[in-house]
Amino acid sequence: MWVLCDINAAYVSFCQLFNPQYDFDKTPLGVLSSNQGNVVARNQAIKDLGIKMGEPAFKVKQLVAAHGGHLWGSNFTLFGDLSNRFHTELEYFLFDTIRYSVDECFGRIDINFTKDIKDYAHTIQRTLKRNLGISCGLGISQTMTLAKLGSHCAKKKEWKEHTNGVVVLDSQYKIDWALKHTPVEDIWGVGSRTTKKLNKFGIYTGYDLKNADISWIKKTFTVVLARTVEELRGKSAVELKDVNDSRDRICVSQSMGKPVIELTELSEAVTAHATKAAFKLRRFKSYTSAITIFIHTDSFRQAEPQYHKSQSIKLPYPTADTSTLVSYASFALKAIYKKGFKYKKAGVIFEELSLHDDMQQLELLSETLPLNISSKTLVIDEINRKFGRSAIKLASEGFSQSWRPKDDLAPLSYTTKLSDLPIAKA
Incomplete structure (x- = not known):
């Protein structure tokens, strides 16, 4: 079966990990873009304030501060290192792993050698929390798209108390229930334009999409969406590239x-x-x-x-x-x-x-x-x-580099730079 492990608000988790004075679950926390202009990562508390992805920073700073929250800038050296540690940990538990993104990893488990799938998933959760200090949601099912659906359900605010961050879709009843309660726009691979077009044809939920005629989907939409339908029906049809594989550009x-x-x-x-x-x-x-x-x-x-x-x-x-x-x-x-x-x-x-x-x-x-x-x-x-990077470089890169984006709000490189190591005082 396929497993998708997804870090909860990854960039926020990475920053809060070294700033424990902020409660990840209760304090509004966010991360800004490389130029500190827009919000690019949010925890649930900041979402509850109505702050949307991409919101201009100057519009929300006062609101976040008024609720005792905090906004960090971006430090992609820190984010990249912690992401690599996350993926490396998962390779111990899963086989055929695919580093899909900074905060998401697909992998497989053999159900013939795993007595309790949900308990195994919770073991993965506990290990990541103990070794890295980060929380994640896990979705498990027979295809990558269904595993992605499971991960989405595992992180859903109103279901989290029941799921504890793990959803195993191992029966048709569970799959159909999840699809019926998931808007079609939340299905992996369905964009906003496709959603509007699907809605015109009366397709509003993942369950509606699963039951659509594949020939009609190919003719009216794309082969890619047809593959999504096949995945929702339990047939593997999606191939992914690992982020470390060679690229086209x-x-x-x-x-x-x-x-x-x-x-x-x-x-x-x-x-x-x-x-x-x-x-x-x-x-x-x-x-x-x-x-x-x-x-x-x-x-x-x-x-x-x-x-x-x-x-x-x-x-x-x-x-x-x-x-x-x-x-x-x-x-x-x-x-x-x-x-x-x-x-x-x-x-x-x-x-x-x-x-x-x-x-x-x-x-x-x-x-x-x-x-x-x-x-x-x-x-x-x-x-x-x-x-270290830029220990030696071309003179044409300049030295002051005053054009660089503002980084006064960025977290330190806690895991990759000795001078930035956190100091614990007794």
Whole structure:
């Protein structure tokens, strides 16, 4: 059977773990985006205040403070490390694990060797709480979509007292009951537009969707939705990629902490993004044949001049070398940069990715070795691996990096930086 383990309000859990003065269940807690502009993670207490996902921070800060709550900024180094620990713990209990996202992991259990499935799930819960200090919900059923449904039911506020965070859908009666009590928009893979269209045809619940004619679903909607219907009927039809598997494209972008006008400062941001994206390429053992740079102003400030532009470059051969990619990124940026605008965001996209073993088409007279990475880049990777990210970097990334997003509200890197280790005083 498939198991989905889902951390309760993951980013909030990670922050509160090192700030026990806040009660996770009773105190309104949230995490803001990388530029501290919007709410991107919420616990149940902050949801109960009516604060929605994506709500502008300036609109809710006073409300949260008035109820004794707290808002943190984002620290993706901390979040990534704790997420990795979460997934590593689960690999002890499950087989065929898939790291679906930062806070969700699919895996399987063999019911022939598991006497009490629900008790086993509670053992997983207790272990995660003891070893990592985080709470999670678990859904268990015969397909991934039904396991996702179980996880949704396990975390539902009005049912949590009964489920204790674990729902096992191991009979048709339980599956149908859960589907009848789940709006179709809460079914995994059903978006808002699809929901509106389904509602027009009288499909309002997961149970309605399960009983819809698959041929009609394929014709009227998509093959993807038809697979969802098959999954709801107990037939495995969905294939997922692990977050650590190779990807089709890599994008690194970030809103800047202040309006950027000068090309020099914008170049620092693009270089930093290209460097990070190149590191990801090498982590996935991939190479890129195309690079796109994009920049744009703040679309929310319509009173100011607006400018949105991108530039794509087809590379002569695939590469994952940082210096090479930064050179192309800088060239593309200079081609689209215009003076007189206040830029808010910049980004780098690597596309047409290939693996080391893939066949490559090179120029007949080219002397460049295929899929080559310079020794300089490899040495930089090794130094940064030993002494921490950015221990050594390209000078074109700049040093002050005043364009960086605001991070004064971000939690410390409690688990990855010695100087940030929490101090306990007797």
